[in-house]
Amino acid sequence: MTATRRIELTRPVVAWLAVSLLMVVLLHARQQPLWVCGGFLALVLWRILHAWHGVPLPTRDHRILWLLKHALAIGIFWVVYRRFGGVIGRDAGISLLILLIGLKLLEMKSQREFVLIALLGFFLLVTAFFYSQSMPVALYALACVAALLGSLVAMALPARARSVGANLRVAGTLMLQAAPLMLIAFVLFPRPSSPLWSLPKDARRAVSGLSEEMSPGELTRLTMSDAVAFRAAFSANRPSVAEMYWRGPVLVKTDGRTWTPGEPSDRPAPAIAAQGVRYSYTITLEPSNKPWIYALEHPSSLPRGTRLSRDLRVLSTRPITERMRYGAESYTQAWVAEADSEELRAALQLPLGAFPRTQALARLWRREDRTDEGVVRRALQRFRDEPFVYTLSPAEIYGDPVDGFLFGTRQGFCEHYASAFAVLMRAARIPARIVTGYQGGEYNPVGDYYIVRQRDAHAWVEVWLGRRGWVRVDPTAAVAPARVQRGIDQALSGLGTTVAGAAADLAVDLAAWRELRYAYDALNNRWNHWVISYNARRQSAIFDEFGLSADWRALALLLGAGLLLAGALLVAWSLRGRRAQGDAVARAYRRFCSKLAKRGHPRAPHEGPMDYARRVSAALPAAAAEVARITGLYTRARYGPAPSGADAQALRRAVRRFVPR
Amino acid sequence: MAAATAASIPGRAAAAPPARGNVRVLPNRYGWLMLLVLGVMLLGSINYNNNLGYALTFLLMGVWVMAHVHGYRNLRGIEVLGARAAPVFVGDEAVFEVFLRNGGSLAGHGLTIAAAGMAPTDAFEVAAGDSHTARLSFPAQRRGVLPLPPLIIASGFPLAICTARIGWRGDASATIYPHPAGALPLPESNDPRASLTGNTLSGDADFAGLRAYRTGDSLRQIAWKALARERGLHVKRFAGGTAEQTELRMRDLNFIGDLETQLSQLARWIMDAERGGISYSLDLDQTRLPAGLGEAHRDRCLQALAHYGALS
Numbered sequence: 001m002t003a004t005r006r007i008e009l010t011r012p013v014v015a016w017l018a019v020s021l022l023m024v025v026l027l028h029a030r031q032q033p034l035w036v037c038g039g040f041l042a043l044v045l046w047r048i049l050h051a052w053h054g055v056p057l058p059t060r061d062h063r064i065l066w067l068l069k070h071a072l073a074i075g076i077f078w079v080v081y082r083r084f085g086g087v088i089g090r091d092a093g094i095s096l097l098i099l100l101i102g103l104k105l106l107e108m109k110s111q112r113e114f115v116l117i118a119l120l121g122f123f124l125l126v127t128a129f130f131y132s133q134s135m136p137v138a139l140y141a142l143a144c145v146a147a148l149l150g151s152l153v154a155m156a157l158p159a160r161a162r163s164v165g166a167n168l169r170v171a172g173t174l175m176l177q178a179a180p181l182m183l184i185a186f187v188l189f190p191r192p193s194s195p196l197w198s199l200p201k202d203a204r205r206a207v208s209g210l211s212e213e214m215s216p217g218e219l220t221r222l223t224m225s226d227a228v229a230f231r232a233a234f235s236a237n238r239p240s241v242a243e244m245y246w247r248g249p250v251l252v253k254t255d256g257r258t259w260t261p262g263e264p265s266d267r268p269a270p271a272i273a274a275q276g277v278r279y280s281y282t283i284t285l286e287p288s289n290k291p292w293i294y295a296l297e298h299p300s301s302l303p304r305g306t307r308l309s310r311d312l313r314v315l316s317t318r319p320i321t322e323r324m325r326y327g328a329e330s331y332t333q334a335w336v337a338e339a340d341s342e343e344l345r346a347a348l349q350l351p352l353g354a355f356p357r358t359q360a361l362a363r364l365w366r367r368e369d370r371t372d373e374g375v376v377r378r379a380l381q382r383f384r385d386e387p388f389v390y391t392l393s394p395a396e397i398y399g400d401p402v403d404g405f406l407f408g409t410r411q412g413f414c415e416h417y418a419s420a421f422a423v424l425m426r427a428a429r430i431p432a433r434i435v436t437g438y439q440g441g442e443y444n445p446v447g448d449y450y451i452v453r454q455r456d457a458h459a460w461v462e463v464w465l466g467r468r469g470w471v472r473v474d475p476t477a478a479v480a481p482a483r484v485q486r487g488i489d490q491a492l493s494g495l496g497t498t499v500a501g502a503a504a505d506l507a508v509d510l511a512a513w514r515e516l517r518y519a520y521d522a523l524n525n526r527w528n529h530w531v532i533s534y535n536a537r538r539q540s541a542i543f544d545e546f547g548l549s550a551d552w553r554a555l556a557l558l559l560g561a562g563l564l565l566a567g568a569l570l571v572a573w574s575l576r577g578r579r580a581q582g583d584a585v586a587r588a589y590r591r592f593c594s595k596l597a598k599r600g601h602p603r604a605p606h607e608g609p610m611d612y613a614r615r616v617s618a619a620l621p622a623a624a625a626e627v628a629r630i631t632g633l634y635t636r637a638r639y640g641p642a643p644s645g646a647d648a649q650a651l652r653r654a655v656r657r658f659v660p661r
Numbered sequence: 662m663a664a665a666t667a668a669s670i671p672g673r674a675a676a677a678p679p680a681r682g683n684v685r686v687l688p689n690r691y692g693w694l695m696l697l698v699l700g701v702m703l704l705g706s707i708n709y710n711n712n713l714g715y716a717l718t719f720l721l722m723g724v725w726v727m728a729h730v731h732g733y734r735n736l737r738g739i740e741v742l743g744a745r746a747a748p749v750f751v752g753d754e755a756v757f758e759v760f761l762r763n764g765g766s767l768a769g770h771g772l773t774i775a776a777a778g779m780a781p782t783d784a785f786e787v788a789a790g791d792s793h794t795a796r797l798s799f800p801a802q803r804r805g806v807l808p809l810p811p812l813i814i815a816s817g818f819p820l821a822i823c824t825a826r827i828g829w830r831g832d833a834s835a836t837i838y839p840h841p842a843g844a845l846p847l848p849e850s851n852d853p854r855a856s857l858t859g860n861t862l863s864g865d866a867d868f869a870g871l872r873a874y875r876t877g878d879s880l881r882q883i884a885w886k887a888l889a890r891e892r893g894l895h896v897k898r899f900a901g902g903t904a905e906q907t908e909l910r911m912r913d914l915n916f917i918g919d920l921e922t923q924l925s926q927l928a929r930w931i932m933d934a935e936r937g938g939i940s941y942s943l944d945l946d947q948t949r950l951p952a953g954l955g956e957a958h959r960d961r962c963l964q965a966l967a968h969y970g971a972l973s
Binding site: 115125127138152153157178179182192368531565586 | 714715784922
């Protein structure tokens with residue numbers, strides 16, 4: 001309705017936006033290629049140089065620069081297309097967004113472009129959460145929001161743009177007041193259980209973790225990763241670390257190098273004969289993008305929506321793309337004495353003509369020892385007696401991988417031992433299969449749970465011993481008992497092996513540091529539990545507790561009601577101001593005026609309190625002292641440098657007692 | 662010319678009741694744009710099931726709402742006490758002074774005042790309990806009365822995504838005098854003695870010196886002797902009020918074009934007579950103003966011209 005005035009973007013205002021955007025882009029620096037971030041920085045610097053030193057911007061007045069800008073825009077599209085093979089994917093889209101914001105910054109002339117860029121900044125910020133939703137990222141994002149809001153405040157009040165603190169205070173106040181609304185909406189907003197549309201291919205970032213394939217070096221690579229696989233909290237009893245075998249993919253087929261799972265079976269899981277202590281625990285599994293979850297060997301009770309496969313893995317119906325929390329129960333001492341001939345035949349398969357020396361050795365043992373247990377013992381004995389070394393960086397094996405390991409290098413990691421052991425068993429006609437998973441875990445005394453990291457990845461063997469069924473044999477334990485008993489850190493440091501970040505591990509040994517790390521991990525666990533993995537299921541769980549059903553209609557209703565209520569409270573609270581007191585002062589003074597008006601001396605509309613007091617005092621000398629006192633109190637309460645409640649109260653009292661004569 | 666008259670004439674201060682408590686806050690186009698962006702962010706969060714995305718989106722939605730509350734709060738204490746403008750001539754700028762006070766307990770930030778269709782003033786700030794005088798200029802295009810159009814006090818505080826407005830309609834107005842123009846010399850004095858004695862003046866006026874000739878000076882006043890001595894064109898000045906008197910009559914001007922031209926000529930004469938120290942009376946057929954001299958008289962006469970033909 002009113003003609004808008006062109007608001008000039010002053011230097012401080014431009015600086016506000018530039019700094020805020022740099023803060024946001026910094027969050028993307030880890031995922032984005034260097035040239036994207038560098039390019040953005042260059043564009044920002046260009047804009048800053050323009051604001052401070054008048055370096056020309058690529059407008060139509062500067063034909064060459066103008067052409068350069070368009071060339072840049074086309075170039076950006078081309079490079080992103082070449083680099084990512086398209087502009088639609090997530091990473092490519094973000095690269096484009098960053099660079100186009102940079103270009104837009106060069107075009108920014110008016111309030112309109114400024115607001116648009118700031119809003120794009122918010123959008124860019126939210127895309128950072130695709131990569132990480134950790135606590136530090138969230139805190140940093142809050143700072144970015146404050147900076148971007150501060151930029152908007154600076155633009156709305158260019159005269160005050162320089163006062164960083166004042167603008168941030170306005171932004172902070174807005175954010176604090178918005179927090180209750182955010183909380184209500186966060187808890188009550190109905191979470192759909194499936195995406196609205198299909199996600200771009202690169203939406204699910206490849207995460208490190210166990211796969212359904214094992215070849216030499218596979219687990220070694222995982223061992224370099226400190227990433228958390230899952231956290232496990234035991235409710236009452238907890239097993240020793242040596243008993244903690246978290247079962248993952250079971251590998252049956254081999255070509256001599258690589259192990260892969262057997263044919264999927266739709267037969268029901270074998271019966272598990274449980275014995276000893278039952279452990280119940282809760283696992284918070286990090287997203288693995290794999291359709292299985294981990295449980296302690298062997299589970300007796302499983303979370304809903306999962307089933308036990310024939311080879312005793314816990315399968316989920318869908319890949320685990322989000323952090324998942326589930327409860328399970330297991331017996332560490334249990335046996336499985338059920339297998340059909342087909343399974344056993346598969347567990348004897350060996351590639352033709354491979355590992356001749358290993359096969360010869362196994363056949364020798366077989367001849368000398370009638371019982372399967374005897375052969376197993378001999379094999380383990382060999383690992384113990386011969387100079388085998390447990391190491392992350394084994395010497396290169398030439399030729400046959402198993403023969404080369406058993407009779408040559410004798411250096412290996414758990415996958416080498418497991419695969420050599422399984423081959424030995426099969427060659428001795430003992431059905432054997434490799435089980436991969438995690439072994440052990442680091443206890444966090446602060447949060448009272450175990451952290452199982454990728455580097456706890458392990459491979460062991462199960463052999464079929466007739467009546468005893470599938471029996472777990474861990475050949476690594478024969479070589480490096482510490483690995484199983486005390487965990488991988490001790491096992492490797494005891495052997496003097498160099499692990500990436502060994503120097504850091506030295507520092508880690510400091511008790512205080514360790515304590516801090518545990519506390520942080522515990523905090524992280526809470527954060528993951530309450531914030532990141534809050535989903536439709538948890539939503540309905542909360543509703544169940546209040547005896548409500550969490551269908552979307554109820555949620556929407558509650559959401560609306562909650563937001564309205566909170567909004568009304570917030571509005572009322574933020575509008576209350578110091579208004580009440582001001583009104584009381586004004587009311588008291590009005591009463592004073594009306595008392596005088598009744599005596600025939602009404603206050604003229606133009607008359608200030610002092611003029612009025614002078615006139616009234618002249619007309620009513622008897623009341624002069626009281627009039628002067630009341631006027632003094634009023635002006636102090638109303639216009640004084642620091643109006644106090646005491647003044648207002650004194651004024652009210654004086655007016656009440658005032659009788660003009 | 663406007664400045665010469667403006668300072669002395671008290672304007673009409675509007676006595677409209679202070680406008681307060683009728684603050685309207687509405688999202689502006691940036692506000693709608695922000696909602697659109699937030700909508701896209703929400704869709705993305707839903708699709709990727711990203712909880713921090715949800716959190717950020719909801720936080721910004723909360724900020725969006727609270728910005729409107731702050732916008733309301735920012736203007737709540739602002740009241741318009743009144744406005745006034747000094748009279749000006751057609752063709753000048755009528756400057757309205759608008760008096761604002763902040764009766765609230767919070768400062769009013771980034772305020773602008775605008776009349777409908779006009780560019781707003783520069784942003785200003787009014788601290789709590791403070792006052793502010795804003796100046797709004799309007800081109801004076803037509804003779805008569807220029808009413809102050811309805812005003813809108815607006816602010817984009819705090820995030821420029823919403824605009825808080827107070828509307829104010831005061832009855833302040835500016836008097837617009839006709840533009841002084843016309844080449845006719847001041848009419849001859851109608852004093853019978855003066856007309857008889859030609860260029861001699863009445864005895865009770867004392868010669869007070871010469872001053873440079875200006876357009877419109879009466880021929881009778883020209884110092885011919887000075888001109889003959891090649892000292893340039895000067896006019897004689899006389900002290901003693903009633904020395905010269907002239908009558909400015911509208912009906913004498915019937916022959917020069919339309920009404921506005923006649924009024925312009927009369928305004929020209931009034932200014933000339935004032936400058937020449939010639940006391941003058943004004944005869945507008947219906948309205949007659951007795952002879953006089955001085956600013957008050959001049960303003961009365963000019964106002965009579967300004968309101969000439971108006972219904973009131």
